[in-house]
Amino acid sequence: MPIYEFLCPRCNTLSSILVKSVTTPVTAQCAACGSHDLVRVLSRFAYHKSTQTIWEESGEPQRSPGLDYYKDPRNIGRSTEKKFKEMGLDMPESIKNEIQAAREGELPKSIKDKL
């Protein structure tokens, strides 16, 4: 069964939701504040991929060999931006701000809690 991750723009909390089937409509609710207004997060951290694969799929030039994709702050949020674009959606302002903050070196609270 797939597990989807949702970000609550209201309180910035990530919720993991187990989905019985990909065809079942997902009723996601924020575990922290109960909001139903959640944004699906698509594999922001691809732990199962090698550093090299992530670089290749990103289409970004790899500036130094072996450099971890996510260690370059300019790549933070790039896959999320790409997904929103692919789906033809506007990225919510809260997520834009979160990505911007992360690029400037500040980890979002929801990620900090997981570290």
Ligand SMILES: [Zn+2]
């Ligand atoms: Zn919430």
